[in-house]
Structure formats: C-alpha cells, structure tokens
Amino acid sequence: MRYLFEEYALDTDRRELHRGTEMMSVTPQVFDLLDFLIRNRERVVSKDDIIDAIWNGRIVSDAALTTRFNAARGAIGDSGEEQRLIKTLPRKGFRFVGAVREEPAPSGAAMADAPAEPRQPSIALPDKPSIAVLPFQNLGADPEQEYFADGVVEDITMALSRFRWLFVIARNSSFTYKGRTVDIKQVGRELAVRYVLEGSVRKAGTRVRIAGQLIDAETGAHLWADRFDGALEDIFDLQDELTSSVVGAIAPTLQREEIRRARCKPTENLDAYDYYWRGLAKTRFWTRDANSEALRLFQKAIELDPRLACAHGMAAWCYAPRKARRWMIDQAQETAEAIRLARRAVHLGADDPVALCMGAYVLAFLAHEFDDAVAFMDRGLAINPNLAQAWTLSAWMRVWKGEPDLALDHAARAIRLSPLDPYISNINGAVAFAHFLAGRYDMASSSAEKAMRANPEFLLSTCIFAASNALGGHLGAAKKGLARAREINPDLRASNLEDLTPFRQAEHIARLAKGLREAGLPE
Structure with missing residues (x-):
C-alpha cells in the first residue's frame, strides 16, 4: 500500500518514504510510527496504543517517545509547534490529520517494466569488512531474562569490535531493530554493512544455548550457522566460540592465534x-x-x-x-x-x-x-x-579541551558507527559546541537545532542554539531558544553556567555567557 499526502508517499510494502523523487532516510521505528498513525488516522490513538504497536508493550520513557515523534514530524516537514500533519491532543493522544490518498503499491510486473534504478545506500560501505549484530531472541521461558540475551549480544559485539580490520556497527543502532521482523537486505542498506549476525539465546537453569547465523546483507545468502551448548559457567567460552566462528567465516585466512589473543574473559x-x-x-x-x-x-x-x-x-x-x-x-x-x-x-x-x-x-x-x-x-x-559511544564522549572531551576540529572528527566517527543511534542528539550537541568554539555560528545553530529536535529536553544544545543565534545576529531566534532553555532549567543564570559543562579555557565559557546574555539571560 502507498499512502500519498502533500508531496510525500509512504510505501509500506517497500518500507520507503519519498518526498517527490527523493527517498527520505528514516529509522525503522520512525517508519513504523508514521505507518501506524496514518493507518489509524480516523481516530485518536493513545500513548499505550503506540507503545503496544511499535515497542510490543515494552517500557518506553516519555523522552524516547518524544524523540520518535519529533523525528517522524521532521521526516515529513512537520514540527511540534506547527502540528500540520501529526497533532497532539493533550491527555488524549495523537492523530494524523493530513489529507491522505491510498493507492496499491506497484505490482511486480509494473516494477519490472520501470527503469532499473538500483538503490544506493545513503552511506558508503566501509573499506573493510563491516558487520551489524542484531538483537538475539530470548527463547527462555522467563521474559525477565531479556537482559541476559541483550548482554550476550553486547559481549559478542564488543569481541568483534576488537578486531581492528572489522567495522562493527554500534549496539545503539543495531538495537533499533529489536522485537521486529526485519529484511536483512534492508538492514544492510540502512546501516551500510556487508554482513549481519542474528541469533537466539536460551537459558534454562544452569544450561545455556547460543545460536547464530551470519548473513551476507547484499545477497541474503547464509554464510554460516551454528549453535553452542554448555553450562552457564562456560558462557564466555561459548561466546568466544561464536565470535571465532563468525570471524573465521568472514576471513578464513585469519590466524586462530589472533582470534585467541582477542578473547577477554572479564571475570x-x-x-x-x-x-x-x-x-x-x-x-x-x-x-x-x-x-x-x-x-x-x-x-x-x-x-x-x-x-x-x-x-x-x-x-x-x-x-x-x-x-x-x-x-x-x-x-x-x-x-x-x-x-x-x-x-x-x-x-x-x-x-x-x-x-x-x-x-x-x-x-x-x-x-x-x-x-x-x-x-x-x-x-x-x-x-x-569500533566503540561508538566512546567516540561521542571523546568528541565532548575535545570540546571541553578547546579542540573543535578533533571534536568534529570524533563525532563523525560516532555517527558512522551508529547511524541510527537513538541518542543522536548527544552527538549533534557536541558538533554544535565544536562549531560554536570555531566561530561558525550558523553551523552551530543548525546542529543545535537537530539536537533539540531529537531531544527537546537537552539543555546544553538549547543553550548553544540561543548563544550562537545571538552572536550570529539572529536575536529573535536567540530569545526563543533562551526561553526554552529557562523552561528546562528555571534556575539558569550567567553566574552558574560553569555548572553545565566544563571548559579548560576561560574564554570559551565567557563566549557562551556573552551569547546568552545577549539573548537575555540574567546574571
């Protein structure tokens, strides 16, 4: 089915969002949210309805829900203030209010007659073998053991990351597919990786079974599949066996000694x-x-x-x-x-x-x-x-140290390793601060706005939005940003800015204070 509204088309069969001839980049959960809202546009849907449909009833924070709605609105040119297409009804729920026309998706024959335009990934494949480890299914009888399956994936991802010749997608992006049936080829395109590892974990008493299969994301071919059974006390050995098998399938010539050296039993x-x-x-x-x-x-x-x-x-x-x-x-x-x-x-x-x-x-x-x-x-x-979160933290540290170019480089590495990161606002915040320190106020404002769109409660990005607009001569936007910052933190003053973030150089906190004072921040 294709849903047509304004200049947009949402194709549920191909899971694509188009604006005219341009294909928009959206994460799987944002696509599912748009699909759910449009299919149920005749009624108001509650927060619980959305959580049941998109997150399978799992506990979801209000901040995470707000982030997905902001991303969904942004993908279709809407905003929380305008609410032209997606409307929030306080204490009731949400509704898609745009005019929608439905049409069947093109048939296989029609698609075959159309000019062939191979879909290109929005991000180029790395110049070395690349892999994403998807969330493993918890096959145990106790749903409370979900953390155990997630922990196994965390360790396997970390073990693979230690091979410097591999490019490993961060857990935050891989886990956006959690709880969903996925098309491996689509995952490969969205994350721009060659290989995908999926599997399952079953824990029963003192026994555990880990099963995995390695798939070529370009062709869909299964390269390797196996399962590993053992006592719970042997969990690290089982993970090592799976990791070694995956590495061996990707690079058969790799020396086993290199694999052995990469193993690390934490405790x-x-x-x-x-x-x-x-x-x-x-x-x-x-x-x-x-x-x-x-x-x-x-x-x-x-x-x-x-x-x-x-x-x-x-x-x-x-x-x-x-x-x-x-x-x-x-x-x-x-x-x-x-x-x-x-x-x-x-x-x-x-x-x-x-x-x-x-x-x-x-x-x-x-x-x-x-x-x-x-x-x-x-x-x-x-x-x-391959530790994406560390590249993000390092970007912030370079900001504080007064090294904006290094901060931008480290932030770019974080984004490439985790292109679907649900906490992208944190990375964009570091980018905004780096541009601010370099005196690129328009770029700082743009990056800060991206961070605010993803996380409206992010005080630092809101402050940099206000300060960069003030120093860039856009006083109206600066005052609007400061008003939002003081909604988040009513105690914000020029005198307590150092409580927000550390700067090695006094001139940098002074510049931030100057911009916020010009936006109207009291002493």
Missing part, C-alpha cells in the same frame, strides 16, 4: 557479571529511577568482584547524567565517589576499553583532569576503535 564471578548486564540494560533508559537502579546494580557487581573494571567504569559514568540533570542529592559526596570509581576503573582496566573510556569521561567532566582523561580515552579507542 570468573558470573553473578557479578550478571549484575553488570542488568545494569547495562537499565542505562538504556534516561530517567532518574533507571539511573539509580543501574548504579545500584553496578555497585552490587563491584561488591561481588572488586576487580571488575567495566563495572567501575559504568558506575562512575552513572554519576555524569546525575550531575548534568541535577539528580545529585549530595553533590560533593557523589562527585567524589564518581572520581574515585573512575580512577579505579582506569587503574584496573588497562586493557578494557569500556573501563578506560567511561572512566576517562568522568575524570574530564567531574575532575577536570583533561590531559589524563584524553590519554585514557585514546588508549581505550586504540584497543576498540
């Missing part, structure tokens, strides 16, 4: 690692309660294994959003604990990229130890150059 204590996986699952939800629960779980993992470096790194990282979102109760005590955990992480995790990169970010953000932090971050990225 002998499976209970500790189980808590670590549970904590990782909670970090996907950017709410105060989820953050507190993640921190508790990481602390429990540390209690069970005081040398688990990755748990120290993630526990330290939990304090960063607590500071940024004003969730800290005792700021001095919590800041000191975050720095302690970060130093412990980089000390224990000399070869652990998660420990190094998360610890480094906290040392920069909370301790302002920029030089040491950059050294630790660079070491972590040298070990695992």
